[in-house]
Amino acid sequence: xxxxxxxxxxxxxxxxxxxxxxxxxxxxxxxxxxxxxxxxxxxxxxxxxxxxxxxxxxxxxxxxxxxxxxxxxxxxxxxxxxxxxxxxxxxxxxxxxxxxxxxxxxxxxxxxxxxxxxxxxxxxxxxxxxxxxxxxxxxxxxxxxxxxxxxxxxxxxxxxxxxxxxxxxxxxxxxxxxxxxxxxxxxxxxxxxxxxxxxxxxxxxxxxxxxxxxxxxxxxxxxxxxxxxxxxxxxxxxxxxxxxxxxxxxxxxxxxxxxxxxxxxxxxxxxxxxxxxxxxxxxxxxxxxxxxxxxxxxxxxxxxxxxxxxxxxxxxxxxxxxxxxxxxxxxxxxxxxxxxxxxxxxxxxxxxxxxxxxxxxxxxxxxxxxxxxxxxxxxxxxxxxxxxxxxxxxxxxxxxxxxxxxxxxxxxxxxxxxxx
Numbered sequence: 001x002x003x004x005x006x007x008x009x010x011x012x013x014x015x016x017x018x019x020x021x022x023x024x025x026x027x028x029x030x031x032x033x034x035x036x037x038x039x040x041x042x043x044x045x046x047x048x049x050x051x052x053x054x055x056x057x058x059x060x061x062x063x064x065x066x067x068x069x070x071x072x073x074x075x076x077x078x079x080x081x082x083x084x085x086x087x088x089x090x091x092x093x094x095x096x097x098x099x100x101x102x103x104x105x106x107x108x109x110x111x112x113x114x115x116x117x118x119x120x121x122x123x124x125x126x127x128x129x130x131x132x133x134x135x136x137x138x139x140x141x142x143x144x145x146x147x148x149x150x151x152x153x154x155x156x157x158x159x160x161x162x163x164x165x166x167x168x169x170x171x172x173x174x175x176x177x178x179x180x181x182x183x184x185x186x187x188x189x190x191x192x193x194x195x196x197x198x199x200x201x202x203x204x205x206x207x208x209x210x211x212x213x214x215x216x217x218x219x220x221x222x223x224x225x226x227x228x229x230x231x232x233x234x235x236x237x238x239x240x241x242x243x244x245x246x247x248x249x250x251x252x253x254x255x256x257x258x259x260x261x262x263x264x265x266x267x268x269x270x271x272x273x274x275x276x277x278x279x280x281x282x283x284x285x286x287x288x289x290x291x292x293x294x295x296x297x298x299x300x301x302x303x304x305x306x307x308x309x310x311x312x313x314x315x316x317x318x319x320x321x322x323x324x325x326x327x328x329x330x331x332x333x334x335x336x337x338x339x340x341x342x343x344x345x346x347x348x349x350x351x352x353x354x355x356x357x358x359x360x361x362x363x364x365x366x367x368x369x370x371x372x373x374x375x376x377x378x379x380x381x382x383x384x385x386x387x388x389x390x391x392x393x394x395x396x397x398x399x400x401x402x403x404x405x406x407x408x409x410x411x412x413x414x415x416x417x418x419x420x
Contacts, residue, residue, distance in 0.1 A: 002367055003194045010182035010212065011205045014357040015197050016189040018350060024190030027087040030101050031362055035081045035151040036215065040377050043158010043175055044166060046079040047123060052086065054115040056108040062268045067101055075101065079156055082291055083362055089351055092191040096200065103204050105349040106179065113168050124160045134237045134403040135302055142298060142401035150220035152294065156260035164389035178263045181205065182212030190200065190350045217293050217412055225414065228409040236404035240315060242289045242397050244295025245324040245365045253288065253376050254384045259288045260335040262318060263299055267334065269318045280307040292363065305405065309415045315418045319393050326386040340374050373383035
């Protein structure tokens, strides 16, 4: 059962009691991410996430790391374009310990200057490692290609030159402005008692003050561009795609089914045609990312340079086939069952349930029951699939980004021009 309360200071608490497990997952979600940063501080949200683990007024960094390890628990965090999450998973008997550590980090982190300088170097090394991972880097290059200077087009990790210059004062001011009650959602899922959890969390959070700044939502304006990032590597890493749908769009499940059929698994059209039938790639897949006001659909392929033209031709061919001929009843049935299976199987994990509560509250202001999601998936028709593909997946509007052994973009531009 899911319960929700709103504290007087604006903190949202959502809990889900799962009595048949022995574990509890706790998440503290802060409604700030890389899209909230202006360019001079690009990467600060991710930097702050790292610094939260570097010591508080009550615990050293080592004591934070050891506390949950000692009871077999997990402690971690991640930053996205629109939120930051700190979370822990423990046995139910250690719930209060997990909550104490997370809230200690959130409210009592010291942000010591020496720790900031050390972690600054860690993040710069992380950026270098990311630059050396072209199959990950290309997705940020693609976002920057299609969304240009918009904050959604910038990498979450930031830029080395910015990280080098961020001062302690800038960091603590940013925390003070954004880590406020109105920006915080707390989610707990597992073997818990809602009343007891609500009492404990209320006693910790209700004394905190501060109003959330309204998020400035500026819709990104997509561009049809081609970008080639030159790297001395063996493969070409390619992203092709177009704007998608925001998470609350009425056709979001139609788009998810389009994505599943095109490149959402081993049975998808792109995998079967480009890898299994033609052997042109090792990896090919598609995905759809949704935000508050926008979405991004992308097809990724990792392949040799000489396979670029035939692979692009097959990608465009499969898209046009769905637009003109739709999908078969068997494809649609399989895609629906795949989406439903992924959803329902994921709910057997308390971390997933905890995450579902947090993301649903941040994006929708409510938690949509799994049964309702399944019903909406089941209602999608083949005609809706075809119409949405016609509307959103016009190759003439596609942006392309590539990381690979390029001298310039001429070869890629010529390959695309021949297909349009």
